[in-house]
Amino acid sequence: MLLKADLFSTLFIDIRGEVVRVVQGKTMDENLNFTVDKFGSVILPGHLGPHADSRLIAENAARLEDFLAESGMKAKRVIAGLGHTGVITRNVRVPKMSPGDLDNMMKLNINDYLPVSPEDYAFDYKVLDEIEEDGSEFLDLMVAAVSHDQAERCYSLLEQAGLRPVVFDVLPNMLHRLFGHLANRDIMVLDGGSDGTSLAVFKGKTLFVYADIPFAVKPAGENDLSVLAGEMRGYLDYFSSRNFGKTVDNITILGELAVLPGIDEMEELIGSIPITVSLSQAGDFSFKGKANNFHELAAVYAGNLGLMMRECKFRPTASVPVSPGMELSSGSRVMGA
Template identity: 20%
Template sequence: MAKTRVIGLDIGTTQVRATEVELSAGRGGRGGQPTLLRAGEVPLPFGAVRDGEVSEPSTVGTAIKQLWSQQKFSHKNVVIGIGNQRVVVRELDLPAMPLPELKASLPFQVQDLLPVAVEDAILDYLPTGSRAGEHGPVVSGLLVAATKDTVRANIAAVRAAGLRPVSVDLSAFALARALPAVSDDVHTVALVDIGARVTTVVIVANGVPSLVRLLPTGGQDATDAVQQALNVPTVEAEALKRQIGFGYATAPEHDAAARALATATTSLVESIRNTFVYYAASHPGAAAQAVYLTGGASQLPGLGQYLSSASRLPVTLGQPLGSVALGRGAALDGRLAEEQHRLAVSVGLAMGAAA
């Protein structure tokens, strides 16, 4: 049985994370459960990544080098994730044709749908279904358009670290691979990955991403709100944020911080809930039935309960390690299971090679 080791690299606003997964392919290209071999993260200096986009490739490259030195990954080929406000993802129906031809036709099909010129964007398309249209068969799917500058900045950071980018994938699609949550009773789920500056919402129906929304806010915005309300250092504001949480009684001296945190959290939850409402309205009878939270900012005390109350859906913490076996080295890391919600994107990026 052939085995391939793939490394997924997730460049966030405050951390770079990477996961090495071993994939097995038997006869017919079908393999068994992937095995996680190594995983780790390294913090990024403030400003190295802004709004989910690399602004200082050399600084990010240095952090990636440090991560490779710490974790001893077996090679230097990586799959990179992208997902920020300069990535457009929208539902799009197109005339049915073989997928290579369909992708080749995208520049002519979508030039009037994008906020940037087609020549400045990298285009892709994920088919999600088909139906009979008025003028013949139609393919339904998701159009992905990323500005070339965004992709180039990530690639520059990876190359600055001495690594080789072998492919670029949408972080939202990685989430859908890392968190398979379809069961006999639950067919449609919402995956919500809350990062520092970007929150990714993916609606997955019968195992296929059906809607993607990239929201321009995250956990760091809540920290900023506390910091500005109290005029304290960011480190202190972050600690206060996690101490106070959302929806809990607070001491009088923390009232100002609690109000600021509540305003920021409410705004984020409303944006997430509105995405669920939009999907339910545009897909009658197929609304999300459950929510899975991941991301470094998903652990704010009370956030899950508030999102559940606002959306009237069960909300649980995503378990990306449930989709992989743990290698001996990974199993020895006691932190891994506790912090796996932070690894969902990098796990899914690595698993993309088996898709």
């Protein structure tokens, strides 16, 4: 039987290949308070990659359904995040125009910004900032695409688990909600797990670069952090070369990387840039609800928290228009506000 609290709660589900991170709670309020009642992670029988057939999706859905029941998570409404690798992202600057004109232009000219076919990929965009340069006004956009097959596999997983997904988001946008409101800070964010590691660099409100890097967390094995440090240095050098020698102000470690033994030693491998293994750089967040120990693992569930900010009233960039999101054939949306 569903209790009243379950009816008004939402499942914020971050899908990471074989690992699914789940938080049951409510949208963050305007005072940066997150309500978390239950949370946990489950390893599915198989990866939701291109080789996942209907049988594997059904097995994954059954395992997810069992996990939710075992964890006492009874909410059915889902805001889902595609947190695994394979999301194609670009940062684009276009002349300022009305939201309607922008939407029409992006639909007609998406191939100018992303090397994808609209027949094979669902794409979306988000206005990150308004820029004035040489007397002209521009919009900085985040443009992202995910394959229809990938999105449909995730939709089928949730639907077969008895859930009601209302929207899909992508990890770059989930991270942007956490860090994109810091107008005067340049931050490198790494969110890693067993599926791989995603790296994002935010230059103020703008996503400077987003990439999947070849470093997967091995919970029971050796994790060579020098490999991760080498990848990071490459992107730090690129950022510095494009910003007159300036480097980022901070490096923030999230996801399963945040609880990896030895991750605190990364600062010795990188140099003088401060490294934070928490969400302290994102804002003065506070956590309430029945899950009293959630704050200890909040960095692991950063993607879920980005999903929890999706419908909140906290809008540090409220003057900037945001697209409503492109519908998939399932009726769910990618990105959006």
